[in-house]
Amino acid sequence: MDTPLAKVVGAKTAKALAVSLDLYTAGDLLYHFPRRYDQRGEHTNIRALEIGEQVTVMAQVIRTNSRRFKQRQGNLLEVIVGDGLGGQITLTYFNQAWRERDLRPGRWGLFAGKVTEFRGQRQLNGPEYILLDGDDWNEEMEAFAGAHIPVYPSAAKVPTWVIARCVRVVLDTIAMPADPMPSEIRAARKLLDLPTALREIHRPSAKEMLYAARRRLAWDEAFAIQLTLVRRKREAAAWPAKPRPLVKGGGLSTFDQALPFTLTDGQLEVGEQISADLATPHPMHRLLQGEVGAGKTLVALRAMLQVVDAGGQAALLAPTEVLAAQHFRGITKLLPLEEQHRLVLLTGSMGVAAKRRVLAELASGAASMVVGTHALLYEGVDFHDLGLIVVDEQHRFGVEQRDALRAKAEQPPHVLVMTATPIPRTVAMTVYGDLEISTLAQLPSGRSPIASHVVPAAEKPAFLDRAWQRLREEVGKGHQAYVVCPRIGSDSAEEDQPPSETDDDRRPPIAVLEVAPLLREGPLAGLRIGVLHGKLPADEKDSIMRAFAAGKLDVLVATTVIEVGVDVPNATVMVILDADRFGISQLHQLRGRVGRGSAPGLCLLVTEAFEGTPARERLDAVASTVDGFQLAELDLEQRREGDILGAAQSGRRSHVRLLSLLRDRELIGEA
Template identity: 55%
Template sequence: MRTAEGALPLERLLGKASASSLEKHLGLSTVAELLNYFPRRYLNRGELTPINSLPFDEEATLIARVVSLTSRRMRQRKGSITDVVITDDTAGGAGSLRISFFNGWRAEKELRPGVRAMFSGKVGFFNRSLTLTNPDYVLLDGTGDDGEIALAPIPVYPATAKLPSWKIGNAVSALLDAVDLAELSDPLPPEIAEREGFATMEAAYRMIHRPADAAQWQQARDRFRFQEALVLQTALARRRAQTMAQHAVARLGSPDGLLAAFDAALPFTLTAGQTAVGVQISEELAAASKAGPGPMHRLLQGEVGSGKTLVALRAMLQVIDSGGQAALLAPTEVLAAQHYQSIRNILGPLAEGGMLGGYDGGTQVTLLTGTMSAPAKKQALLAAASGQAGIVIGTHALLSDHVQFFDLGLIVVDEQHRFGVEQRDALRLKASHPPHLLVMTATPIPRTVAMTVFGDLETSVLRELPAGRAPISSFVVGLVENPAWSQRIWQRSREEIDAGHQVYVVCPRIGEAEGAEAPSGDEPEQSNRGENRELTSVIELLEQLRNEPALASCRIEAMHGRLDPAEKTRIMADFAAGEVQMLVSTTVIEVGVDVHNATLMVIMDADRFGISQLHQLRGRVGRGGLPGTALLVTELEPEHPSRRRLDAVASTTDGFALSHEDLKLRREGDILGASQSGGRSALRLLRVLDHEQIIEKARADAVQIIADDPELERHTELAEAIELSLNPEKEAFLERG
């Protein structure tokens, strides 16, 4: 779309009222943004929407038939509640749903039994069934002038409570009539559009927003889906080409250096996966030169405890053997301190270069965090700037302007999804030459997601676990159906402690209650055990457990983000030493914390955590050769949709299988969009699990385009589409996982 045309403000074409509403509720302000706000799905006027397929806790639009309507006066305040039961005509009444209206005089008048209407609202859950409260609706007459049911599908747009789908559709329809669609430019190269048999841009916009039949919107959707994939993959291919064009310094290592000494002293054998990935990384570090490929850009993913840090450490030692330094960027102070201690311990004398008793030719490891004392911070800064410290480990403090390196050759980013593009680049700029990059994630990523999110990185996977890692058993503890289990949890914990082991207890919040109060009896009925229940807090549970008879004489401590850093360090050291039997914590222990004697994890309100987070958390137990157990405690009813996540986690320890399930259960934008980039998902029609062939074909096209035209000088419309859809803010999602 031409920049001038697409950038026109909606107010000029739709009027101030409509434009203001679209911007306020959807963040849409230009012609391009509204035209590219595609329908999520389509409804046929003659068909009712399956109610059991409605997405829980999201805005939904459906067509249904009214079965009954009743009204009652509220007891504690003025007004009435109108309850409407609607159906999709599923046999046995299984496809029914109750709607509640506050003071719904219009609904009471219009929604009589037998009426067919389109409803739009947020799907809730009460009394083991789905509900809608105060939804918007429009009546459907269901027939055309000839008495036949209208064939034209009804577009359903992603809506909000204040702006239902049909109001968005009216605005889009008005825009289609006001804009000269023939003037719109096409980001797809003509040869690709011809090869795929795609419609023109003008026809595609009309068919996707105003289809005459299902075949039209399907044809248009295929075109825009491929276009989306091509724009995304071209952006990634261009970035990768730019990276590879940089002149990196080859880090050849040394046959009798630190890495050789480290390997010789290892008390165990590397797994086959660690060896293979190590060779791969070593070759890439050594191959970079002014005449050869650019710096290494590699994603290292693997299960919790698969030995990624050891692989990264060996790469760091090769860089140090070549005269360079390595920086390890960690998301939390707890994890940074854990890395610091574990790397120093495993290196032993090799990390005491220049010290009495240290290895001749060894290096030093230093830690830099924001809460360190001024003298300690000064010493760490000096060690990094002078090159005395070959390995510098830290949090966001590493990004400070005060931090300088003697020769930064390798950046290792742990848990990449915690960092933004600008943070990674800030560390890159501290190197005199483009540094090598190793990104680690313990959340396994499906291949198609890796192609889409990390398309500018080569990918390595560690699938096998080192010797000594025991299996983890996970169980859903439903307190609604089994109230007595609330006591059994702590008895079970005591059994582990009496056996000489330790226990983690994870809570979703630290202290004071958050969120709205429970509704009064006159408001739409909600489950008190559902979304409005008070969540377990570390501070409150700590007090309860210290008074729990089953845990008498046990030392129980708390760990959370508000603690003083020195206190955090002391508590974690005591827990690691076995002096603390139970640690009540927030998710601060989610990654990296390594206590071999911990065998049981109790996760309170487990339904409030995502699949990947639950998988990460339970990976903290069973790390010392002892079987691990994770108890996923929930107060939700068995039928509640959020229980599906818990059942999925309890059913398997395969992180790749769980990542697929995670992507299916939650909106894709949560993974690739809003939660990553701070805005709406950059993916509109593309679904990375479902459209692997499209992504692969688009990637091949993108690589060829960039090879022939690196700066997109002959593909200006494609370059413009990249700029419009992947501006610097939205492009952040490309480098997150």
């Protein structure tokens, strides 16, 4: 399995596999499993292909058209292929008219390339192909004469049939590894032996054997993840930590008595779980999940006060300066006057003198609570006795960042991680398997419902006009609105921009700096409009948020800096432009910024994605429910699970290939 591929498939092919797919050894290749299995005459759904995707399509040639260029030398061959279901895509070849002899109408083939768009038509430009009834097919795929044709995750320089040929060579020449799983466990679990599973996943002899191979290899992955997490949990439990028990009659009691509202049953129950954890001589590792607006910050503040009562310090780490400043203001309002001097704010953009004063207070213990951003992770930030770290919005902070903060204490501090992105049970068992989990499901009273609608701007432009009218109507009633864009603009390197793998062949996402002046002069003329994004100086961001919170602005045009924690109860409508450029959980987070007061909220998802595309289906799903747990399951279906599960395997290359968090629930439970 450790044999270099160059010795098996030749230096040139081995180099292509290494550069394009990160495959170096025979083992790497055998664990590069097919993405799917096609059958002759089976269809790829062409309508579902997304711009920018690297695809392998099984399709039939419908017609060809070859023409010479009028303005310059050369010719263009256009080949229309279809999936038999009405979906079509154009293949384009420049100065390769001879391919017309190959690509005759009626012939089926596998066509591999990147989906691009030209004048509204989707196309594959110069795709590699292999015809299913040609000589090259017989030569390349003779060993795969069975009913199932494996289609591998591939690259432009290494199409699927080249990978299939290399796999065949490896299977025929390399000795298979011994199975590390004892035969009695295999028999009890009804699992195939490893050599058979590896052969059948690549060259299935029957559909039943393919399922059995997939089950065995997915079981191995689930078991490996559980081993990693059990080890991590044991290591953490073995560390000593300073107990921070509840002090009767301390600051927490005073705080609870002064609260102008009653804590929900959920807040009290989760509070008791955290309080018990803090009193133990081992570090707490707890994840607090709850819907947007469930009152997680209040639960965290009560934990911070318990630690301070017991003589320690507590740090709350927020993902953005906007949110850190808001947490600081919100907590200051909640704290009794005599406690307020013990809370400090630390961000990267603070002035030198202010920062020096805060650092001195943290080091001496004069400041017992700090709210901050990544600045808390830097060298030179020392604590007198750090007892608790609260991390807000887990998905914004990597494992390394949490570890850096842990290192600030002599003994590992207790850690509470908060997230408003609900986590499906199977993800909880895998990615967060080393954390105890608490859930706040109950919303505080006084929250209003949020209605969400998709606005198909390309198909029905009049709907977009109506969206701006609705926004004006809400402002007319004395309410406020957000307009969210995926990009800042002016071509700066953009940390606010949502990650996307498929933007390269589409127009750039709509930008804040471009859309704000158009709205001022157009549909929102006369309204007081502010602009907020991550590249603004910290004091400017803070003053804009304060102005919006105070009702001095009607509309805030912003990037996702408002995604987490921003709390303006008077804001009732949000228009999200290019909504298809955001993920499901991100849209759910954004939507949670409206409907935080007594008036109902409205979220309008503006998109140019057409009906029937995965992007549009994603938006329809977000519009159809406000149940974050249901959306989390859907997000899981649509994201590459290797990315999610890979997070459970700290930093090493993820070995998750087959395990599905939805499909393999029972298998994960078994492991």
